Amino acid sequence: MKYDKIEKLGQGGFGNVYHVKDENGAEMALKTFDLHPSMVSITEIAKKRFIKEAIYQQQIGHPNIVEIYSIYQNEEPPFFTMELAESSMLKDMNDGTLDSSNYLKCIYDIMAGLEEMHKLGMYHRDLKPGNVLRFSYGYAISDFGLISLNKTGITTLTKTGMSKTSDLYTAPEITQDLKFASIQSDIFSLGCILHDFVGNSQRIPCNEISDSSKFGNLLQSATRMDPSRRFSSVASFREALNSITSTIEDAKTEVAEIVLETLNKPSTDFDENDVSKLSDFLSSGVVEDEKDIIMSSIKLNHIKEILKYPHLSTYIAKSYFNFVRNGNFPWDFCDTLKNRVTEFMEIGTVDILSEGIFALLYMGTKHNRWYVQRAAASYLKNDIDSTLLKRIEMEIIVDGSKFCSAFKHLLYSIDEKSKNFNSDFQEIYKKVCSK
Numbered sequence: 351m352k353y354d355k356i357e358k359l360g361q362g363g364f365g366n367v368y369h370v371k372d373e374n375g376a377e378m379a380l381k382t383f384d385l386h387p388s389m390v391s392i393t394e395i396a397k398k399r400f401i402k403e404a405i406y407q408q409q410i411g412h413p414n415i416v417e418i419y420s421i422y423q424n425e426e427p428p429f430f431t432m433e434l435a436e437s438s439m440l441k442d443m444n445d446g447t448l449d450s451s452n453y454l455k456c457i458y459d460i461m462a463g464l465e466e467m468h469k470l471g472m473y474h475r476d477l478k479p480g481n482v483l484r485f486s487y488g489y490a491i492s493d494f495g496l497i498s499l500n501k502t503g504i505t506t507l508t509k510t511g512m513s514k515t516s517d518l519y520t521a522p523e524i525t526q527d528l529k530f531a532s533i534q535s536d537i538f539s540l541g542c543i544l545h546d547f548v549g550n551s552q553r554i555p556c557n558e559i560s561d562s563s564k565f566g567n568l569l570q571s572a573t574r575m576d577p578s579r580r581f582s583s584v585a586s587f588r589e590a591l592n593s594i595t596s597t598i599e600d601a602k603t604e605v606a607e608i609v610l611e612t613l614n615k616p617s618t619d620f621d622e623n624d625v626s627k628l629s630d631f632l633s634s635g636v637v638e639d640e641k642d643i644i645m646s647s648i649k650l651n652h653i654k655e656i657l658k659y660p661h662l663s664t665y666i667a668k669s670y671f672n673f674v675r676n677g678n679f680p681w682d683f684c685d686t687l688k689n690r691v692t693e694f695m696e697i698g699t700v701d702i703l704s705e706g707i708f709a710l711l712y713m714g715t716k717h718n719r720w721y722v723q724r725a726a727a728s729y730l731k732n733d734i735d736s737t738l739l740k741r742i743e744m745e746i747i748v749d750g751s752k753f754c755s756a757f758k759h760l761l762y763s764i765d766e767k768s769k770n771f772n773s774d775f776q777e778i779y780k781k782v783c784s785k
């Protein structure tokens with residue numbers, strides 16, 4: 351394939367990026383490996399690394415990780431093509447497109463991409479606004495620094511390869527040696543990025559953030575000097591962020607207020623008595639608005655406690671799934687809710703699993719949130735126990751056209767083919783939806 355250069359988009363530590371057109375007229379970005387001559391001694395190691403990182407990035411296949419199309423590793427210099435971004439997060443921050451009024455979707459997009467990498471045992475190591483690109487559908491992460499780098503020379507390469515501003519986002523433990531990279535070093539960088547939007551004071555590079563805004567504790571928990579004291583996962587970071595950013599209206603009735611109080615006290619104090627109060631409240635024919643307020647306040651650690659009481663948990667889980675299916679919440683709440691739904695699904699019974707899958711499907715398609723749609727799809731792709739399949743079939747028949755249009759939407763929006771799904775499920779889908 352031949353590529354015609356349209357313009358040079360920029361220069362990074364390892365080479366140049368161009369806007370190009372291929373022989374079929376498709377426009378894309380092309381990145382070449384082109385190290386400065388002064389670094390000739392490490393060129394071969396760096397070249398291998400350049401190619402290897404591109405291959406890793408290509409394998410991931412997630413909407414919040416920039417898609418690599420083709421890698422030309424035997425060319426001199428090697429290069430690869432990728433989707434063409436409209437802008438980068440850095441440019442958007444500099445020109446005011448992205449600011450403290452609209453940063454949340456971008457942060458959730460980064461979290462979704464990062465979580466996928468971490469799931470696959472990869473760390474980014476150089477997460478910063480310049481490495482997050484904007485596309486029509488949202489933001490995606492690029493430019494990994496994945497390879498373990500403790501051999502001679504390569505650490506120097508990394509230091510040289512990183513632009514100066516990197517340090518503003520780099521975790522202290524990896525400034526000297528990238529072998530200390532971990533989930534927590536990416537969490538540190540994400541904390542710094544978030545600080546750019548919500549912080550009310552300057553931060554010292556590679557240091558714990560101390561900030562007096564309402565985000566102060568959260569930023570500190572993301573950037574502790576000791577990585578083991580930071581958030582343990584992207585999911586727990588997301589949970590904590592969500593509890594600050596989601597606005598909960600005042601509950602109206604006295605009983606709702608009592609339940610809300612139990613949910614707002616420190617999670618370690620939430621006990622069986624509180625679980626029971628919550629279950630009583632949900633079964634007492636309360637108005638939907640009030641129920642939504644209470645549901646929005648149930649967090650992951652409450653669910654962990656609720657799951658200890660099987661006689662109450664099934665009912666609470668089902669009420670929760672209903673709340674999620676109806677979708678009366680802002681879209682940016684979806685990613686958090688997805689984790690809570692999957693936590694409830696730990697109950698593991700057939701009815702809970704199938705209702706959970708449908709809750710994810712309907713929430714994901716209603717809000718067009720890929721992160722959630724992909725989670726729903728993942729349950730329907732592999733082996734499905736025959737009883738669960740029967741139950742899913744019943745739900746599909748009951749929901750009929752509602753299910754069919756949601757599932758079609760899912761296939762289209764996450765670019766999936768029905769043939770990739772479990773074969774028995776495909777049969778049911780065809781039987782019900784091709785009528």
Ligand SMILES: Nc1ncnc2c1ncn2[C@@H]1O[C@H](COP(=O)(O)OP(=O)(O)OP(=O)(O)O)[C@@H](O)[C@H]1O
Pocket residue numbers: 359360361362363364365366367379416432433434435436437438480481483492493511512513
């Ligand atoms: N897929 C893409 N589409 C459009 N522009 C891109 C794409 N990838 C990179 N760019 C732009 O090209 C420029 C150079 O990017 P590159 O990733 O090589 O370096 P960098 O991120 O600036 O530095 P570093 O190598 O230190 O990470 C940046 O302005 C970036 O926004």
